[in-house]
Amino acid sequence: xxxxxxxxxxxxxxxxxxxxxxxxxxxxxxxxxxxxxxxxxxxxxxxxxxxxxxxxxxxxxxxxxxxxxxxxxxxxxxxxxxxxxxxxxxxxxxxxxxxxxxxxxxxxxxxxxxxxxxxxxxxxxxxxxxxxxxxxxxxxxxxxxxxxxxxxxxxxxxxxxxxxxxxxxxxxxxxxxxxxxxxxxxxxxx
Amino acid sequence: xxxxxxxxxxxxxxxxxxxxxxxxxxxxxxxxxxxxxxxxxxxxxxxxxxxxxxxxxxxxxxxxxxxxxxxxxxxxxxxxxxxxxxxxxxxxxxxxxxxxxxxxxxxxxxxxxxxxxxxxxxxxxxxxxxxxxxxxxxxxxxxxxxxxxxxxxxxxxxxxxxxxxxx
Numbered sequence: 001x002x003x004x005x006x007x008x009x010x011x012x013x014x015x016x017x018x019x020x021x022x023x024x025x026x027x028x029x030x031x032x033x034x035x036x037x038x039x040x041x042x043x044x045x046x047x048x049x050x051x052x053x054x055x056x057x058x059x060x061x062x063x064x065x066x067x068x069x070x071x072x073x074x075x076x077x078x079x080x081x082x083x084x085x086x087x088x089x090x091x092x093x094x095x096x097x098x099x100x101x102x103x104x105x106x107x108x109x110x111x112x113x114x115x116x117x118x119x120x121x122x123x124x125x126x127x128x129x130x131x132x133x134x135x136x137x138x139x140x141x142x143x144x145x146x147x148x149x150x151x152x153x154x155x156x157x158x159x160x161x162x163x164x165x166x167x168x169x170x171x172x173x174x175x176x177x178x179x180x181x182x183x184x185x186x187x188x189x190x
Numbered sequence: 191x192x193x194x195x196x197x198x199x200x201x202x203x204x205x206x207x208x209x210x211x212x213x214x215x216x217x218x219x220x221x222x223x224x225x226x227x228x229x230x231x232x233x234x235x236x237x238x239x240x241x242x243x244x245x246x247x248x249x250x251x252x253x254x255x256x257x258x259x260x261x262x263x264x265x266x267x268x269x270x271x272x273x274x275x276x277x278x279x280x281x282x283x284x285x286x287x288x289x290x291x292x293x294x295x296x297x298x299x300x301x302x303x304x305x306x307x308x309x310x311x312x313x314x315x316x317x318x319x320x321x322x323x324x325x326x327x328x329x330x331x332x333x334x335x336x337x338x339x340x341x342x343x344x345x346x347x348x349x350x351x352x353x354x355x356x357x
Contacts, residue, residue, distance in 0.1 A: 019256075021252075041252075041255065045278040045282065046248065046274060046275055046278035046279050049244070049245070049247075049248035049275060049278075049279060051248075052240075052245045052247075052248025052249045052251075052252065053248045053249070053251050053252040053255075053279070054252060055238075055248075055249050055252060056215075056238075056248065056249040056250060056251060056252020056253040056254070056255070056256065056258075056260070057252040057253075057255060057256045058252075059213070059236075059238065059249075059252070059253060059256070059258070060252065060253045060255070060256025060257055060258045061256045061257075078242075078244075078245070080240070080241030080242045080245065081241070081245060083241050084239070084240050084241050084245055084249075087239065088238060088239075174278070174282065174283060175282055175283040175284060178251070178255050178283050178285075179284075181255050182254075182255050182257075185255070185256060185257055186257070
């Protein structure tokens with residue numbers, strides 16, 4: 001299993017000028033790790049819609065990489081988004097999905113059906129171009145260049161655990177994060 | 191002889207192009223499929239199909255942040271399904287999103303027996319979302335009014351399309 005925050009650190013080191021949409025536990029961790037908050041969209045609300053927001057960004061900014069930092073608990077409630085993304089087929093989209101067993105999004109309560117969902121299979125059948133799963137930090141580290149550089153849409157399942165307290169949600173609002181990214185893109189067209 | 195009052199897809203598409211709309215994010219269905227053929231053949235406006243209506247606002251939000259000018263095209267039943275997305279990714283983030291909404295059950299001259307028609311305007315009122323009714327080609331310029339209002343207020347605005355479409 002991958003220590004979640006170390007997995008996020010790896011993504012941060014590789015993100016370059018990528019736009020990042022994150023939600024739920026991934027947002028809480030990413031908000032304390034990212035060094036380019038001007039390019040981050042914080043989905044502190046409507047969390048199951050991170051794939052959709054990422055898809056819209058990827059279509060609008062085809063020359064720029066777009067990363068979605070998603071979580072299995074919320075992707076489970078919006079499985080159709082895998083088909084929508086597969087059909088749209090944006091080559092610049094990388095969809096990371098954190099899968100953990102301690103269910104921090106429900107304070108540890110079991111989530112019905114979670115253990116039965118094979119997100120990779122759904123993404124594959126939905127039309128994603130490349131599918132990965134990692135359960136070791138070392139494997140993720142060695143594969144990150146391939147994951148980030150290859151043609152997408154790319155689906156990446158990360159089997160993670162949380163060592164220590166999960167940071168609080170960022171203090172800025174979702175609206176502020178969208179406004180910030182809009183302004184960043186206006187001022188620095190890619 | 192009284193001239194038949196109809197709404198042609200071309201009238202709506204002309205309004206979208208006049209307002210420099212770049213993308214139509216839509217759920218394919220029988221009520222809103224009227225523009226599919228013409229939009230797929232039009233190089234100026236791209237279609238983004240979804241699996242469920244609540245996705246449209248999310249994708250539109252991403253397009254908008256990325257510098258594009260999308261609209262959503264769904265049925266009124268889809269507005270009910272999309273409540274949380276309209277709240278969170280429309281109203282709360284000041285997204286100037288125009289939503290073209292097929293007004294299933296609309297009947298200007300009779301009793302609306304379809305609850306989708308009976309409830310839709312009340313729902314929009316509850317959210318404080320302004321709406322414009324488009325029934326014929328003569329009404330199509332209300333799309334421009336909706337676009338202007340969305341831009342001016344930085345809020346979602348609905349266009350209720352209450353008609354059967356001409357070819």
